[in-house]
Amino acid sequence: MAVCKVVVLGGYGHFGARIVRALAATPALQVIAAGRHPAAAAANLAGADLGGVAVCRLDTAAADFPAQLAATGADIVVHTAGPFQGQDYAVAHACLQAGMHYIDLADGRAFVRDFPAALDALARQAGRSAISGASTLPALSSAVVDALRPRFSQLHDIDLVIAPAQATPLGMATVRAVLSYCGLPFDWWCDGRWQRTLGWAGPQPVAFARLAPRLAAPCDVPDHDLLVARYPGVRSVRFRAALELPFLQRCLAALARLRGLGVPLPMRSLAAMFARAGRWFDRFGSDLGGMSVQLRGLRDGRPHALCWELTAPTLHGPEIPCLAAILLVRKLASGVSLPVGAHACMAC
Secondary structure (H helix, E strand, O other): OOOEEEEEEOOOOOOHHHHHHHHHOOOOEEEEEEEOOHHHHHHHOOOOOHHHEEEEEOOOOOOOHHHHHHHOOOOEEEEOOOOOOOOOOHHHHHHHHOOOEEEEOOOOHHHHHHHHHHHHHHHHHHOOEEEEOOOHHHHHHHHHHHHHHHHOOEEEEEEEEEEOOOOOOOOHHHHHHHHHOOOOEEEEEEOOEEEEEEOOOOOEEEOOOOOOOEEEEEOOOOHHHHHHHHOOOOOEEEEEEOOOOHHHHHHHHHHHHHHHOOOOOOHHHHHHHHHHHHHHHHHHOOOOEEEEEEEEEEEOOEEEEEEEEEEEOOOOHHHHHHHHHHHHHHHHHOOOOOOOEEEEOOOO
């Protein structure tokens, strides 16, 4: 079997390092962990068999990034260097022009929603697959709903909640993504129409089978558009996030209220402060996180409801957003063809 070469951008970051460690153990794969600070690779990739991993410096913001990327000779690129809110498609464009398959872990709503229209023609011209959102949302969320949908004659409501463990390590890109829409209005599909809500505001109690009750607040994610389009007739699609500690959830809600009132807040500085403060509160939390998908509708004319839950102990939670990208790379490396063109990561 021919060796397949994969570049992981952000390859020693919060999610990238996990993907590199998993792919390094995959036969017939040559892995390149790429980023702006190669000196950080050894510490962040601890526990990986680095014998099969090369490290290189690649800066996606550099003017010569397309040439640097092409020089790697990669077959596949996995882009983990967020936050994706506000990013353009320059990285994906460079990959496709270099004849490389492209996969990202984007969670930016507009980024994932508009990805196919922006890049499908180029991906088809290159004969390559370009996939956005290969992460918990929308890859896992849509897979769960797809699996449960046949149990309903009519699907009315989709309610998604992610509940990270307090002890989960926080990447700065993740914190910046969280705060990017804190206090900003966005539309979600409620009672059959688009309604306005506020990011991280108005937390409400939610219950889990194996987790203590938490408070959950609205987050602006691709599923609000993608699941509404994917399941015609659905009346509501809600995604919320539930931090483990109510105090931190209420702090975010207070920030959301202030920003919603027009108070100018230094969100970039607050991201660093929030990340540091969060680590201080680890002593009051646990290493247990999870996710729930609740569906409501009709079955044979009668009300029907299902709840799917995932519980992640011992800090396995951060592995979950990485699974779709790992599986897609392994598919390509094994010779399995993925659909040519640009797609959001649903039914891949």
